[in-house]
Amino acid sequence: MTVALTRLLESERAAFVAKRPRSHQLAERARPHWLSGVPMHWMADWGTPYPLFVARAEGVTLTDVDGAPYTDFCLGDTGSMFGHSPPAVASAIALQASRGLTCMLPDERVAAVGEQLAQRFGLPVWQVMQTATDANRAALRWARALTGRPKILVFQGCYHGTVDETMVRRRQGRAVMREGAIGPALDYSQAAMVVEFNDVPALERALQSGDIAAVIAEPVMTNIGMVLPAPDYLETLQALCRRHGTLFIVDETHTLSSGPGGYAGAHGLSGDFWVCGKAIAGGLPCAVLGFTADVEARMQRVLASRTGGHSGMGTTLAANPLVFAALEAALGHLHTEATHTTMQEAANRLEQRLLKIFTDRSLDWHVSRVGARIEFGFGPAPGNGSEAEAAMRPELEHALHLWLLNRGLLVTPFHNMMLTAPMLQRSHIDALCAGIAGFLDIVDRASLRTIPPS
């Protein structure tokens, strides 16, 4: 017997409440003192009746305050991609914790970590920031300073953190402020052009304007579901940027899942800037910004010609010793062939199992993957951000995520993204697949039908 989506959602919400009295108490207690009852307001967007409060997280197991364990495929939406508290990183942090937390001077490990970053990710010069948002913001500022051009180019459906000028969308053929953005200082549609990913002629037309300082892109779009690059698209993008004197910023915050050198390392992509946050230091807030020798030389000219004062980039705390302890441990133990091979094997299994589940049920749903990051979506794989957006089914996603959560399986609250951490076992993957199959078998068929893009 199948049930309608709305009925299922109701019963899953009731099941969530019945099993989580302690989270309920904490939610009630937190409500008066935190906006929407949570320390970051969007933490209320998980779609649960009230937030799940976490007691601890280790490896792929997260335990809530009611003692319920979850196998975590969300992993903090990538920050804990290598598992929660990877032992090498946790012990490096613990050792450093009593030796200084922040000094505003370079740590003794800075030289060695710089060498390791250069070797691992193939760019010679680096800076450290606290989040990928900060690193992207800095890269865009540098790009405008180095080129003297006012605008940037982003792809429809992108997300690069809360960087103002990237918070734009293409609507009716032009850039507008992204829906939902609160309190922008300016109309950033004046500072950015938006084109569809995989559309070479549109990209070329935009670059020909001569106004564009930088293109900022994920090599695989991961924030509007997943959009894979068409064959040769990224090489063309890179070549067009060079031809038009536009700098290319590769944001690998999510595509680090591709392998130990990120997507760029795995596929021979070379940008002028390379950004990675989230998991780069194993989960401690940290981001790195790498760039070419040519970019560094141009930066030095800008630095030499300015009058001094604040550059508008960087924060007091970012390059602290705790971060360097974590970064060094992550470079030595996480960004390795061995770790990534294990993750990819698990991802391969999950991908194959999901495809079979959908095929067996005659669903035209797609599965996309960038290394250890997997995403499935309703209908065929999208070719660009607008197609991905049109295929979204928030209610269906919401019901599926809650169903999984009630069965001890955590996936991201936004679209259907799963990461395979190195310690994930086959049994975890089998349990997730059983959960997804169970959902598909209980929901009435009409609710699963995909809506063709208009």
Ligand SMILES: Cc1ncc(COP(=O)(O)O)c(C=O)c1O
């Ligand atoms: C591709 C990409 N870049 C940058 C960011 C921003 O990361 P953070 O929120 O850690 O600043 C995100 C966040 O999801 C992201 O997906």
